Amino acid sequence: MLKNAPSGWKILESERNVYSNEYLQLYEDLLDINGIKKIYIRGKRKNYSTVVPFLSMDKILMIKSYRHLVDSYQFEIPSGYIEDNESPKDAAVREFQEETGYNANKILFVGEYTLDYSMFEQKGYIFAAYDLVKKQEPHLGLMENIKIESLTTVQVKEMLTNGKILNAASIVALYRSLDFHEKNMR
16 A cells, blocks of 8 residues: 555555565566556565674774675675564674674664665664674685775775775665764764
8 A cells, every 4th residue: 555655656466476585575566657557576685784893993894705796805894684583783793793703792773774765675774883802713604705804994985985895785884884983982
């Protein structure tokens, strides 16, 4: 049911699942827009949490992750899907530990966002992590090949400005967390 749609918009058919797996479901909705029928394709993806880990006031723990889709290593920050019955914060803690081997004694909620609400239902949750302690070696999944690096906030800002960080979730989380960090932790 549409609550805020423009006059003349109606849903004729919804929730026709055309593809589904653990990470992605694709649906076709049949809309009537002022008497014209339109198929609207939309996707649902699992929500995820992203962690910006601050080693100090001016250093961030980054990961350099191999990404099959672009066949290259990319600078990112730890991130992962929220499992069923898991809170965004619990997912952030789990993913951070798995990908880096570190624990954070302090993890603060920074905000939430969506990457693309024109076609996908999915939320990203951002956390800033502080007081980091190396506890173990990373526990990586089959598709994860990660190298850990420490970069200064100045280096990270330069990389963002120069387009050297390509992952949108990392870009949003870094900008928001750097702003949060500078306003609240100095």
